[in-house]
Amino acid sequence: MRSREADVLSPESRVRGPAAAAVVGKYWAIFRTQLVNSLAYPIDLLGRSLAIVLFMWIFMNLWRVTYGATGASSIAGLTLADTMWYLMMAEAVMLSKRDLSETISEQVKDGSVAYLLNKPFNFILYHFAAGLGHSLLSFGGNLLIGSGIVWLMVGPPPGIMGWLFAGVAVALSWLLDFCFSTLIGLSAFVVEETNAFRWIYQKFLLLLGGVLIPLDFFPAWLQTISLNLPFAWIIYGPARLFVDPSLARLGQVLLQQGIWLAVFGGIVWVTYRRAVARLVINGG
């Protein structure tokens, strides 16, 4: 029996069917396969989502004490409840994004990249489709558990518009993060060790992206720097939009994400072309 996935992945179907539909179809099949694969281990998925409980509990203790010490009901326009819901969304994005840099760099280093390059799909888009399948389920699990615990601690979440606006921004966040992950992974074509780049990128996200602390709490000069860097639009943008879902903010977040996506998407494309051109495969 031939599955729908086999049909869309086979080279002949690419030739027969309409080009655009076939292209979308095969990446959809990769996305679906990863989604189904993740669903096969629901306990594992749920278990990994428990990490958000740990972080939310620590954040609650930290910010409850901090708000208590200042004696103010809001800091930089955010109440304790706003801060906790912001942090929940920031952590959900951070914990569910698929770090593909390690996978790609391992494939470059052990040579298995050669196996993927001769398949009838684009190496980069293949990883993106597979990563998205993983992230979507993981994000759902993190949101479910994270929302439950934060609701218990500080009360109900922001309104429906917050969820909708943040949802759109999160999709673009993953795309932007994917560009960074791919660049780090592709750096294995040039350097021996890519772990250091990965760690530092993650710390940029934690700090300048606003995972550990909302950028609103930064001193003005650091806030200006952070908002002019792409990291803020991977985490801070969607999370802040979640607690303050105005149309003006949505426009600002999408514009920034669009600009950075164009810049880094271009860099990824050029880097990938150059990396493949200098790839030497010996034997099989």
Add this chain to the structure above:
Amino acid sequence: MGRQLSFLLALWKTNLLSAMEYRVSFLTQVVGMMLNNALYFVFWIIFFARFEEINGWDLVDMLFLFGVVATGFGAGTYLFGNAIRLSSLIAEGLMDYYLSLPRPVLLHALASRSNASSAGDFTYGLFSFGAAIYFSGSFNGLMLLRFALGCLAAMAVLVSFLVLVQSLTFWIGNTSLLTASAFNAIVTFSLYPITLFDGTAKLVLFTLIPAAFIGALPAEFVRKFDLLQLVQICAGGAIFLLLAVFVFYRGLCRYESGSAIQVRM
């Protein structure tokens, strides 16, 4: 005892020589990890620039805390690198190699591997301690002694805790998720001021997830001598170490060999 120590030294020397074969990779990981830790610490600099102190803890306390945790963690996971992958050694039947040699199984398994990035943690910890001394303006020989003792105790508790959690593999099979969660929990909790947590949470941090023995307790002891804290640190280290050894060897009786052919390079 002397024989085991010279065996350990020989293992560590071999690990170091092996790392030096890939010098650039080793140095990249060391420097990268130091930068990684420094960037993480910037959070606390920003935090205390705005809020000054939380429940009696200030930036200098955090420097002491990061000094002890990073040094203890770095030393533990560098010298006993397999402490973070013991569960996969057990689950995949890779303990056969250590069982077939006339050396203490646990010690041999743990020290057979070193993580290059851990050397970066260790070095960062020393820098953090140096910065803590500079900004606190207080230093004497005894503080150095207390720092060494605090780091040693932190290392003992961390490695013991990892061994304890992963020894459960002997009974329940795959514990990769549990190990990852336990590892995350102990490292994360150890890097926050203990004064943030209330009574029940504190009890958890001294028992189930003994992060207090890795971070806050030795950090406070390094800053100022306290006899009770000294006793707590020594007792905590000894108890967790003995418990880990006991549970590991009890579990080892249940170990099933994979009979796989293993190649060590």
